[in-house]
Amino acid sequence: MFAIIGGTGLTSLNTLEIVHRQVVRTPYGDPSGPLTLGRIAGRDIAFLARHGYGHTYAPHRINYRANLWALQHVGVREVISVASVGGIQARYAPGTLVIPHQIIDYTWGRVSTFFEGEEDPVTHIDFTLPFTPALRQRLIRAAQRAGEPVIDGAVYACTQGPRLETAAEIDRLERDGANVVGMTAMPEAALARELGLAYAAINVVANYAAGRGPDAGEISFAEIEATLADTMARVKRILESFADVGR
Structure with missing residues (x-):
């Protein structure tokens, strides 16, 4: 089973044949909401709205540990993150879809490991490649089959939020080498790695980052919403293609 964690602009999937919703209690508190379990293209999936189904959790307040633990608990082995980002260079223009390959973490104060109890062993994970390469390639091939262009590779800068930069x-x-900027890839990607879950992402460029693009003096939230509304249909087609081949 694979999971889709939906970010801003993706709180539901119209093509998801819902079987049931499941409330999962975790040792780390409550997830962002009940898991929606169902099928896309005949394949079992779990869906979770990262910010809550009413978009009530800001990035720094998301219980990432509970979200990932709950997904693993119901049998998920692969996680696809869908998240909106800002584009730093002109290539990453609003409306572009990106499959990132690297992360730079600028967050602080977020609980970022499952191994923090006094009885837990000191545990290190190899995080050289934060996005699972094989899963990334399957997403790229799914986009090709769906006829949806994506950029293969980007360095994702994860900032604390909730304000923009x-x-x-x-x-x-x-200067640090980032191409896009968002607020939710960390510690989500690292926690998935600790649980042994494959993890990859589809980033939707919702706007140019601060100081970039034709309206460099101010970011328009109305334009962000319009871009997400137009682009999420393309994301859903990629996800349907991914599910169809994985049957």
Whole structure:
């Protein structure tokens, strides 16, 4: 079974044949909401709205540990994250779909490991490649089959939020090598790795990052919403293609 964690703009899947919804209690508190279990193209999947079904959890307040533990508990082995990002370079323009390959973590204060109890052993994970390469390639092939162009590869800068970044901060991120900026890939990707779950992402570029693009002086939230509304239909087609081949 694979899971889809939907971010801003993806709180439901119209093509999901819902079997049931399941409330999962975890040792780490409550997930963002009940898991929606069902089928797409005949394949079993679990769906979870990362920010809650009413978009009530800001990025820094999401219980990432509970979300990932709950998905593993119901039998998930692969996780596809869908998340909106800002594009730093012109190539990553609004409406672009990106399959990132690397992460730079700028978050702070988030609980980022399952191994923090006094009785837990010191545990290190190999995080050289934060997105599972084989799962990334399957997503790219699914996009090709669906006829949806995607950019293969990007460095995702994960910032703390909930505010957007300053133009100077985006300049710094670019100097560090980042291509897109978002707020939710960490610690989500690392926690998935700790649980042994394959993890990959589809990033939807919703806007140019601060100080970039034709309207460099201000980011329009109305334009972000319009871009997400137009682009999420393409994401859903990729997810349907991915599920269809995985049967």
